[in-house]
Amino acid sequence: MDPLTLTLCLACFFAVCFFIAHYGKSRTGRSTEEYFIAGRRIGGFVAALTYSATTYSAFMMVGLVGLTAIHGVGALGFELIYLMGLVLAVAFGLRFYAAGRVWGFITPAQLLSYRFQSPFLGVVVAVLYHVFLIPYMAVQLIGAGSLLSGVTGGAIPFEAGAIALAAVAFAYTLWGGMRAVAWTDALQSLVMLASSIAMLIVVFQLAGGFTQVFAKLSSEPEMLSVPGPHGKFVIPVFISMTVPWFFFSISNPQVVQRFYIPRSVRSLRDMLRGFLVFGFTYTIIVTLLGLAAHVLVPHIDNQNMVTPALLTMVPEPIAVLVIIGILAASISTLDSIMLTLSSAFALDVVKALRPTCSDSLALKLGKAFMVVIILATVAFSFTRGLIVELAVTSSMWLLQLVPAFIAALVWSRAGRLSAASSIGVGVAVTAILSLLGVNPLKVSPGIWGFIASSITLISVALMESPSRVGASFKQGLEEFIKSSLTA
Numbered sequence: 001m002d003p004l005t006l007t008l009c010l011a012c013f014f015a016v017c018f019f020i021a022h023y024g025k026s027r028t029g030r031s032t033e034e035y036f037i038a039g040r041r042i043g044g045f046v047a048a049l050t051y052s053a054t055t056y057s058a059f060m061m062v063g064l065v066g067l068t069a070i071h072g073v074g075a076l077g078f079e080l081i082y083l084m085g086l087v088l089a090v091a092f093g094l095r096f097y098a099a100g101r102v103w104g105f106i107t108p109a110q111l112l113s114y115r116f117q118s119p120f121l122g123v124v125v126a127v128l129y130h131v132f133l134i135p136y137m138a139v140q141l142i143g144a145g146s147l148l149s150g151v152t153g154g155a156i157p158f159e160a161g162a163i164a165l166a167a168v169a170f171a172y173t174l175w176g177g178m179r180a181v182a183w184t185d186a187l188q189s190l191v192m193l194a195s196s197i198a199m200l201i202v203v204f205q206l207a208g209g210f211t212q213v214f215a216k217l218s219s220e221p222e223m224l225s226v227p228g229p230h231g232k233f234v235i236p237v238f239i240s241m242t243v244p245w246f247f248f249s250i251s252n253p254q255v256v257q258r259f260y261i262p263r264s265v266r267s268l269r270d271m272l273r274g275f276l277v278f279g280f281t282y283t284i285i286v287t288l289l290g291l292a293a294h295v296l297v298p299h300i301d302n303q304n305m306v307t308p309a310l311l312t313m314v315p316e317p318i319a320v321l322v323i324i325g326i327l328a329a330s331i332s333t334l335d336s337i338m339l340t341l342s343s344a345f346a347l348d349v350v351k352a353l354r355p356t357c358s359d360s361l362a363l364k365l366g367k368a369f370m371v372v373i374i375l376a377t378v379a380f381s382f383t384r385g386l387i388v389e390l391a392v393t394s395s396m397w398l399l400q401l402v403p404a405f406i407a408a409l410v411w412s413r414a415g416r417l418s419a420a421s422s423i424g425v426g427v428a429v430t431a432i433l434s435l436l437g438v439n440p441l442k443v444s445p446g447i448w449g450f451i452a453s454s455i456t457l458i459s460v461a462l463m464e465s466p467s468r469v470g471a472s473f474k475q476g477l478e479e480f481i482k483s484s485l486t487a
Helices: 003-026 032-040 044-055 058-071 074-084 086-103 108-115 119-151 158-206 210-218 235-246 253-260 265-296 303-311 316-353 359-381 387-410 416-436 445-463 468-486
Strands: none
Touching: 003 158, 003 316, 032 086, 032 158, 032 253, 032 316, 032 359, 044 158, 044 253, 044 265, 044 316, 058 074, 058 119, 058 265, 058 303, 058 316, 074 086, 074 235, 074 265, 086 108, 086 253, 086 265, 086 387, 086 468, 108 119, 108 253, 108 316, 108 387, 108 468, 119 158, 119 253, 119 303, 119 316, 119 359, 119 387, 119 416, 158 265, 158 316, 158 359, 210 265, 235 387, 235 445, 253 316, 265 303, 303 316, 316 359, 387 416, 387 445, 387 468, 416 445
16 A cells, blocks of 8 residues: 555544544633533543544454454454443442542542542552553554555555654644543544444455355354363453453543533433444444355464454455555544543542642643553564464553452442452452463463452452441432432
8 A cells, every 4th residue: 555645544533533622622711620521511522433443443353353363253253242331330430420520530440549448449440540551552653563564565664654653643632632622523433433444345245245254254163162262261261350340330530421421311322322332333343244254365374464464455445444544544543542540630630638738739630641651552563473363461560459449339348458458459460460471270370369359349348347438428429429310
């Protein structure tokens, strides 16, 4: 593919995104609430699209296509587990939303700080977010760098593609805040879906049609069964991959923060319904692309390079559209995480360590810290790790925070000590097993950390004195939810 043509097309698309970001900035006030969560005034349609774009990234059209092409249909089960995890968003999303409305939370860590009366806990969680999410942010740059380098035959180097994507995401996130991110996400999610559908149609035509593809796959029955041709999806590995994915909607702060932005309970419902439709459709499309890719490019053994190889086979206009869609997916995830980490630094670290710091100064410091975040992400992306593995690893570490969040929302007895112990034990067990290279029963360290974290929280909470704040917090949530549902 001609690098100049591709560069011009990308420049035009990003110019449109900048225009939307600028318009979003013109509608954004000066407060931290306005900048980080758009003043809690995002409608259901845009909320659904930004939720979708934040969740689905280069992981899908680059990582999952490659995973499916090499390891078979088990990849579909892996990704559908994530959609099944939407029951957690339904179960806890309204509680996150209510907590944001009643107590004015902007970040997930603020909820833990208030509920457990521990600013220090909020600082620790914010720091962990920064450490654990860097690999997942790097996934977006690895996807972009691999894609641009692959389709141009190296004319656009991997490093140049990764840095360019980072610069674009950084620029309009810094410029416009959540409203700019949400509105550009809406455009980008629509481009993601449209481009994937176009790609699916063309790729199946190249492969001889739907019937022909599955006729060829039937000669390799291991592709249509588990554990797959290379034994990837044996039960211990499948558990290790899917459990962190199932809890993704309440473990990843950039997703949790989306529960704070809808303008009403109805908008929150529309957000979740819209995401379910988008997610299921996108998952099926991407998995079918991976199966077709196995027929068309069976010689590719690097998961990250399957999609670039496919794109060299399709008509250039379709290839350009798909590349824009993939980069849009990468940017939408990258800017959302960047904004979330910026808010965590400003409100959970700066404000906690210096309570007298004004909102305006905290906001400036949060924006400035984006530079550190993006530089760390670019540096990590140069390791060129496998996209699927990095994404799962990031979620594996974030999984250790889940028991504390669930307890904060539903169990009034849990207190500061049980929450802090739970997080500490979960992270420590995961770290120790990872450093030792030990996987008991061949299950990843993160799963054992999660089990230890859950047991610790329950055990310590039962020995703690009942928390008065816990009881009043739970009562406040339930009263707000009741009044919202009956209004």
